[in-house]
Amino acid sequence: MTRPRIYLAGPDIFRRDAFARGKELKRMCAAYDVEGLYPLDCCPLQDSEDIHRQCTAMLQSADAVVADISPFRGKHMDPGTAWEIGYAEALGKPVFLWSTDTRPMVERIVGELDIEHGVKVRDADGMLIEDFGKPENLMISNSRSFVYARPELAIDQAAGLLEARAETRKTIKAGWRRMRAIGVGVLALVLVTMAVIIWARADM
Numbered sequence: 001m002t003r004p005r006i007y008l009a010g011p012d013i014f015r016r017d018a019f020a021r022g023k024e025l026k027r028m029c030a031a032y033d034v035e036g037l038y039p040l041d042c043c044p045l046q047d048s049e050d051i052h053r054q055c056t057a058m059l060q061s062a063d064a065v066v067a068d069i070s071p072f073r074g075k076h077m078d079p080g081t082a083w084e085i086g087y088a089e090a091l092g093k094p095v096f097l098w099s100t101d102t103r104p105m106v107e108r109i110v111g112e113l114d115i116e117h118g119v120k121v122r123d124a125d126g127m128l129i130e131d132f133g134k135p136e137n138l139m140i141s142n143s144r145s146f147v148y149a150r151p152e153l154a155i156d157q158a159a160g161l162l163e164a165r166a167e168t169r170k171t172i173k174a175g176w177r178r179m180r181a182i183g184v185g186v187l188a189l190v191l192v193t194m195a196v197i198i199w200a201r202a203d204m
Helices: 018-031 048-061 079-090 151-203
Strands: 005-009 035-037 064-068 095-098
Touching: 005 018, 005 048, 005 079, 005 151, 018 035, 018 151, 048 079, 064 079, 064 151, 079 095, 095 151
Parallel strands: 005 035, 005 064, 064 095
Antiparallel strands: none
């Protein structure tokens, strides 16, 4: 039986130890009996179109996504990972988030009180900082997505959901098999009854 597949999105591919990190994340997945799909699995592609094609193909083949939304090159997450999260959600795949910094944005981004409105918080450039108690933009971190502090926690939740879905599918299939068996039995009984009636009338 094929193990469920989890796409491991995040900026780890830019690390000096990117391949070693990929193996570590995949070992975490294996510990929960799921297969981890790491963007560098095939080979270190150089062409941007090849990289895009490979990542989208892996996302399409995955059953779920675990994404690292840790601050990357600034206060916010890696933009490529943000795109992958949106693509996965458009495909209807469950997404699980984790970050090395789970503080709300207003705590993580240095802000100052907006004197004009009295309650809003703005950054040094005067831009409004979202204050929804989430560590990332509301389109990424919303009411449906809890942000875990470590990758293994997100992988654990993703694996649990996929296992529950697999059990549900097994139950449904077993139910359909029982219904078909009952249907065949009822049909056979009806045919036998009709045959008996026809035989009885012919004998009269």
